[in-house]
């Protein structure tokens with residue numbers, strides 16, 4: 001519910017972008033958190049609703065007889081979008097599931113090490129910790145700085161943490177809390193030179209950054225489609241280099257382990273079915289890639305460029321208004337930006353799952369924007385997202401609302 005005090009504070013909510021009509025986002029809200037769960041446009045949801053109708057009309061025909069018929073065009077479209085071959089790509093429900101599959105498939109020995117960074121995603125870190133615990137292995141954490149001045153500041157700590165026991169490095173393509181685009185090609189090249197395989201957590205990357213997965217040099221890459229590709233929730237992929245496919249098990253073992261389908265790899269057999277579920281989000285991935293790609297005359301490259309420029313512009317507006325210094329060069333951003341909060345918001349202990357100011361911004365001003373805290377320093381930040389439906393005025397409105405808090 002959006003409350004009237006907005007008027008009393010004389011803050012006028014900016015008019016929505018013309019693109020906003022394609023989304024179901026609640027009228028009167030300013031949605032600056034595309035990054036957390038994405039938001040799916042109406043035409044893609046309509047395509048999903050149509051598929052669900054078909055599934056409920058003919059459950060067996062849909063989920064058994066014609067399953068692959070609907071899945072394969074989606075796989076081909078997503079593979080093409082990320083520069084990969086369809087045979088090397090499987091759908092998963094989300095990046096967390098993919099990280100589970102890869103890490104649980106490692107044959108770790110006592111003393112082995114799994115490498116991650118201090119800016120990784122908590123759920124994925126938990127996978128490393130649990131699997132390492134079971135194998136008497138250990139998790140080594142490369143401490144990445146924030147604020148950060150240069151790529152070297154991010155590459156060097158990772159390389160310093162590598163040793164001869166390192167079995168796998170989990171590297172984010174875009175970090176969640178700090179919204180940094182890591183210099184992935186460089187990191188992967190250096191890791192390869194040291195004989196270390198990488199699992200890239202690209203949860204935010206598809207639809208935010210141009211991707212050519214085979215060229216990157218990772219062994220494994222997972223990306224969400226429900227974030228920046230705007231597919232329905234539950235659509236993500238895992239790409240695996242061919243030499244790594246044979247030993248990989250999905251997070252959920254099902255029929256595929258002993259049921260081969262002609263024309264599919266065993267890797268695809270294992271991943272394509274994880275028990276009865278609603279596969280329509282996967283099947284709509286092609287529609288999401290296609291629909292978003294037609295929104296602007298310059299297609300996806302224009303969306304990527306525009307969202308990046310908007311994130312940089314929005315960050316600058318907020319920093320100027322609140323007297324803050326941007327914590328990284330603009331070139332290290334994609335379509336999100338994390339901004340340290342002004343001094344008066346620092347040093348306030350967390351008392352609930354969601355910070356009070358985040359709730360106040362929503363309840364008083366209709367602004368959805370995430371606040372975060374860094375574990376070691378308890379430094380507080382907020383993170384803005386920039387998607388096609390966000391006009392620049394929404395960042396000014398956020399800055400004004402922050403001043404009024």
Ligand SMILES: Cc1ncc(COP(=O)(O)O)c(C=O)c1O
Nearest residue numbers: 094095096121175176201203224
């Ligand atoms: C870097 C990173 N990794 C993994 C995830 C997990 O994504 P999901 O919840 O879709 O598995 C997120 C979610 O925001 C993320 O930011």
